[in-house]
Amino acid sequence: MLTSIATVSLSGSLTEKLTAASRAGFDGVEIFENDLLASPLAPEEIRARCADLGLTIDLYQPMRDIEAVPEEEFGRNLRRARHKFELMRRLGTDTVLVCSSVSPLAVDDDDLAARQLSQLADLAQDFGIRVAYEALAWGRHVSTYDHAWRIVETADHPALGACLDSFHILSRGSDPKGIEDIPGEKIFYLQLADAPLLAMDVLQWSRHYRCFPGQGGFDIAGLVRHVLRTGYSGPLSLEVFNDVFRQAEAGPTAVDAHRSLLVLQEAVGLAELPAPVVPTGVAFAELVTPDAEPVSAVLAALGFARSARHRSKPVYLWQAGEARVLVNTGPAARRDGTGLAAIGLESPDPAGAARRAEALLAPVLPRRRASEDALLDAVAAPDGTELFFCATDRPQLANWRADFEDVPHAAPDTGVTRIDHLALVQPWHHFDEATLFHRSVLGLAAQESVDVADPYGLLRSRAVTDADGSVRIALSVGAAPADDTVHAQHIALAAGDVVAVARRFRAAGGLLLPMPANYYDDLAARFEFEEGELDMYRELGILYDRDAYGEFRHCYTRTVGRVFFELVQRDGGYRGYGAQNAPVRLAAQHAARRLTGG
Amino acid sequence: MLTSIATVSLSGSLTEKLTAASRAGFDGVEIFENDLLASPLAPEEIRARCADLGLTIDLYQPMRDIEAVPEEEFGRNLRRARHKFELMRRLGTDTVLVCSSVSPLAVDDDDLAARQLSQLADLAQDFGIRVAYEALAWGRHVSTYDHAWRIVETADHPALGACLDSFHILSRGSDPKGIEDIPGEKIFYLQLADAPLLAMDVLQWSRHYRCFPGQGGFDIAGLVRHVLRTGYSGPLSLEVFNDVFRQAEAGPTAVDAHRSLLVLQEAVGLAELPAPVVPTGVAFAELVTPDAEPVSAVLAALGFARSARHRSKPVYLWQAGEARVLVNTGPAARRDGTGLAAIGLESPDPAGAARRAEALLAPVLPRRRASEDALLDAVAAPDGTELFFCATDRPQLANWRADFEDVPHAAPDTGVTRIDHLALVQPWHHFDEATLFHRSVLGLAAQESVDVADPYGLLRSRAVTDADGSVRIALSVGAAPADDTVHAQHIALAAGDVVAVARRFRAAGGLLLPMPANYYDDLAARFEFEEGELDMYRELGILYDRDAYGEFRHCYTRTVGRVFFELVQRDGGYRGYGAQNAPVRLAAQHAARRLTGG
Structure with a gap:
């Protein structure tokens, strides 16, 4: 299917947005009105630019607060619409998004809404334009897709159809199965956005936290399957409002976006990609x-x-x-x-x-x-x-x-057995992209994201692994865009006996990161250890954790350049990465940096 | 009253936190356990450091998941508590915060909770320690302050009292009036935090968005008045978990924090400050x-x-x-x-x-x-x-x-009449501080915060004004910590006839910021203008807005260094700052910068 993206999903000037969308492989774009208003390009120039870039203009959006208002107000709205239809003719696009009214003037009268939308569609038809009516999740009287569809059905106008938006549908908890009751040719447009499952005000959630399909908690593939069963044949289009993407470079964001649609199309059987080959x-x-x-x-x-x-x-x-x-x-x-x-x-x-x-x-x-x-x-x-x-x-x-x-060499020591995991600090604007990449490209599974308190800000960390833990990559991101200098990447080495390897390391002149004595007093309060065990950990700077499956002992070398090593001993199927201990380790690293002036 | 702050409210190492708290004028601190664990200082050294800095240690916190559990588990909890009481003796602090259990092992049995808390208090008493029991808003069985108080009342133990936390009380929508039913001597501690009124999961809200009193939407002064009526005489203590403060420098954050308590004490009649003198x-x-x-x-x-x-x-x-x-x-x-x-x-x-x-x-x-x-x-x-x-x-x-x-000079032109407002870009970490400063120090009133879409990220803007608009300051902050280079400060000059002043400026060789033609097409769609009016605006780059009170016309000079001028004409009592037009203006400034390479 054709793919499209709303210009509001990308950062920069309209020209930068269009270039990024084209380079990432999108077939078309939705022109977001504010991007057009702020652009020095005339509509005809935007049309030509898109044509040069191989992009169709699939939608102009949004037109707000049109329907179910007193006649005098509706007259003004039609006047406004006529201006926009003229603009759309210059742009060369034939579909406009009308979202359900949030105006205090709007009344709760579906028949009036249908009549006025029908009048709007009459006018649109004169310009060869189709009106796609969408229920905003926070619409004043119309906030669910089935309600919007009933109004469209009542109006029964060839130039009036429905626009479906996965965010508005799924954030309200609507059952997307009812989409199948809409004839495919009356679905004029399909907008897709995922979002993390946050219990928050839906308007704030929508405006700041949307993300690309597969990066949040919604079942976008399930929704798309319902839409496909109607016979819908328009584009799959992304409309994502996200504070992070607004700051990120448009190029990588567009690639991330297009990748999400490829993975989605694979999931619903619209595209056949080379099968994932999970590393071993x-x-x-x-x-x-x-x-x-x-x-x-x-x-x-x-x-x-x-x-x-x-x-x-x-x-x-x-x-x-x-x-x-x-x-x-x-x-x-x-x-x-x-x-x-x-x-x-x-x-x-x-x-x-x-x-x-x-x-x-x-x-x-x-x-x-x-x-x-x-x-x-x-x-x-x-x-x-x-x-x-x-x-x-x-x-x-x-x-x-x-x-x-x-080359000639002595036999290596037998303490370190393998690489347990690799910890990679991600660029701030591309943390969600990294997770989706490792999941979709490598076929790894993502664990829950955890917050980790560094003394100078909150980090987020999320591991991706294969089924048996042979490949583990811990992705993390700092508290702020500027903050990737402090946090080095690291290589975690598995040992059957971390104490022995740590001792050997120290005896050979290696420097382990010292951990504060208070940490060990806390361990003593929380767990019971064998006689002398805790003293050994204290002496070497070994940290300890336990989960439902087993135990974890780990320690750290000093940082060399932008990398350090961790020694880890997993026993009894421990699944984590010692996140509980990370604040102590991070504080110790900051302290060590201050000592060395590094 | 004495003031205190939880170390978790400030960034950095424990030493940095203590130093910042002392310099800002706090009398004491709450030691947050994780800060102690990560510190290389022994408890006795922390005690000595605090003494040197003139700080008392008012509270050790938190002790979690203690009460209403099976006996065997409670035995382990008492063992853990004994370790912590020993630590507290070394620290020299006599009050510990126990927050209501979130453990899956906890049962819904108030009598058991009271009995076990009483046993804990027995042990604490041996160490000369008092236990302050607090209801977490997301506690498993105990989530409201009155419920926690009933358990404390049932236990009826001299070493067991209540800890009240304004966030936990107000975020649940509890009526703080009931606080007056608690005898003051049984309120062992009072923690204060404000928060913006967000409709979101209370745990996330609490962990990331707390702020200092007067910076959010809670009536902290009202709550404190209830507490004072009980005869409570402990410290007013701040406990704020905030993603921004975690990154900010501890020194300014501590000053901001202490200022918030001074303003609060003034509001409830605990402190008499020099009266505000509102500028004219x-x-x-x-x-x-x-x-x-x-x-x-x-x-x-x-x-x-x-x-x-x-x-x-x-x-x-x-x-x-x-x-x-x-x-x-x-x-x-x-x-x-x-x-x-x-x-x-x-x-x-x-x-x-x-x-x-x-x-x-x-x-x-x-x-x-x-x-x-x-x-x-x-x-x-x-x-x-x-x-x-x-x-x-x-x-x-x-x-x-x-x-x-x-000095000898020609008469100035009569177009510009006064300074309408000053727009000041704030350092990213100190936006809330700036608002509180201008409100409390200058006696100005803060308007609602608005989001403004810049092509490269979302800005926030908030104006502070006096009652009649003689002094208006628009505070704004960029999308990210690193982002204060792009956005220059500006001086907005009031004119009776912005068109005349703009023409004069241009005739004298001044360069106005050009605005895109698409913007004017949109104005034509939204409003009706006199014949020729819009062409005039288009020619000069004048933007237009309208609110319930009146009209606003404004335009911009090119940026000189890090400052530019705005010309504004307010008619009929317009109250805003043209926020609706800000995205277009910001895009035009970015475009102008690219042209000049600036």
Whole structure:
């Protein structure tokens, strides 16, 4: 089906909005009146711009407070409508959205509403225009879609139909099944928006918290299925009012938006995308650094061995158990220090995984870095992290490991067994996008979002995982747009015995993040420990948590550049990430930064 | 009465929080458990730090999920409590907050709750500690203050009393009058928080949107009056969970917080402050600039005459009608261009106005700038703008005008009559503080807050005015913390005939901000104008609005540095500021910036 987006969903000037919508692959746009009013482009120029960009103008919106008013007022409304219809002719669009009145002048009289909407449709017809009537969830007398449809049905005018908006329908708790009672040709337009399930005033909810399908709590796919059963054949159009998207760059927001419609179309059987290929493990994490020494020292102290080097590039492979860390001092290294640049994901079908990612608008990265390298499938995540789809040690498939040749090394320590999870700080404006990306592109499941109190603001954190926890990625975002400098990314390493690995690390000269004594007094109050156990944790800076499934012990290295390591020991099926302890850890990191002036 | 603040209300490390609370003038603090856990200071060190800072520790909080649970669980809870009581002894505090249980283990049995709370109080008493029991608005079985009080009454234990929290009481819509049924000596603690009136889930509302008394919609003074009638003599303590304050610097937040308690104490008759002295007009606006030429050219084109110069400093007075603008090229001028630095407010009692400001924690500025200058009373607003309390041309009172000597000049044009309003962009974290400051310090009334869509994010705007509109200040704040570079401050000049002044300005070479043609087409649809009227507006870039009281016509100069001028014509008692037109104006300013690369 054709896809469209309301210009109000994107930031910037009208030209910026149109360009972003076109680049992201939308077929059309809804022109939001305020965007047109503020634009220096004449309607004819907007029409030409859209045509150049391959965009149709599917809707002009909104026309407000038209119907069920005293005759004199309605006369003024018709005058206003005539001006708008002339404008629409210049724009070259043939459908106008009329939303149910919120005017104090409006009366509760469906017959009057139907009669006046019919008169409006008469006028519209003269201009070749169709009127799509929509119930605002906070409309004065008409606030549900079935009520709006009854009025449209009463009016029985060929140029008058219904506009359905998933937010207005689902936020009121209306049953969308009744949509099937509307003939498809009388549904003139379909607007889609999701929203988090908030118990709040519906007008505020609508104006500030809408999001793209799949990012909130509504069953948008279910609603669309009802609409499709009517025979509706117009576009699927997004209309999202969101405070964050208003600030974000229009380009990435439009990509995020279009991806949401692709996933939605797949869900309702309108589009066939390459099937998701869920990763089965973490092949490697790649750090880039202008100076390999500090991070190499940390890895060595953690028991990693420098086991191989890349055949053509300044990249070393460090390994401990099944945990592999690449340290790259090549040109990608940023001046501002060590950072996590790429993740290798073990994939049952790397090419298939890449095809799905590409179909879902992820930028595909060059398949090889040098001519002699293995052909690797890789894409960029929204935060810029490169995701490599790997087939380690599987004959017939390109193997990243083949690009490395072994170097002499001592056997690694056996303490660290694998990468438990990767923690990625997301750009502030793109947190919802990141979750949808990891769910839809990688086929991972998202856990609940949690708030974490940092001393200088509230963070949000949300993990995405596969079914058995082989791949775990913790996405987080700071309290404010400017706030991604403080919070480094990190690599969490699994250990069967975190105490042993921590001791070894310290004995090898590694610095663990010290935790405050008060924290351990609190642990003593909350839990009972074996004799001496808590002293051991206190000495090493090990944090402790427990959930319904098991126990979690974890500790942290000092930060190197923009990255640090966590050592974690999961016992008995613990599912979390120690969020309960995160405020203490964050405060300790701030304190450590102050000490080192970092 | 003594004042206190919960450490959770302020950002930073515990040390930063304590320092900020002390500097702002609080008598004591509530130690929030998580702040203690994350602190490297031992309880004895925290106690000593507080003593050094002149702070008492009035409360330790919170203790959760204690009561109405099976015996075995309650045994564990008592064990946990014993640990905390030991900690409190080290801290040197004698009151603990126990909030009503949210545990799934808790049962709906008031007698059990009373019995277990009584046992807890027995244990507390051994440590010389009192237990203050509070109903959380989302408590599992106990969610109202009167219910919590019935349980305390049943327990009838000398070491068990009630804690009242204005948020929990007022957010549930409970009638606070019933507080008077509680004996004052059984109210062990009083926590105060205001909140905007949002229809949303009470837990989310409480955790993210609380604010200081007078900044929200609750009648905190009314509640406090009820509490005082009981004979309560403990501290007035603030406990505010707020996403913005979590990010803001602790110092200004603590000042804002303490000011709110001073205003509250005045309202309930607990404190006598110097009476508010409402300003009666704007004496001048002062611009500082490293280069006076560009802004002087704009003023000249607006019809201002450079009528006087300061006797000792590089400051010129420009005047048109009763509008006076000082242009200062002295050392205060910032490199980054012209900005609005000070406002002179006509005051019936300048010294009294300054005394009130000082009592409400406004920094008092040096009373004279040079030895020969008039003694002027001045304070700094939260955004750094200097406010001078002036007595222009009133014998016996210091007159700022006396510091200026006339210079030869042509008669100014008569178009501009006065300063209509000043628009000040506020630092993101201190918008609520600014409103409370202008209301409480200057005695101005705040209008409703409005959202304004900028192309790159949503702004909030709120005006403060005196009763007859002689002094109007429009406060606004950007969409995000980093976002105060785009939005310049502005001086709005009143004109009897905005068209004439705009024409004169243009004829003199001034550049008006051009407005898009689409805007005028929309005006034509919405209103009927005299023949030619709209063309005139279109030609000059004049915007139009209408409210229930009258009409508003306004236009804008180009921005000079960080300031621009607006010309406004109010007719028939129009009360607003053209907020309806603000999105169009903001888009036009962004477009102009792009053109000039500014």
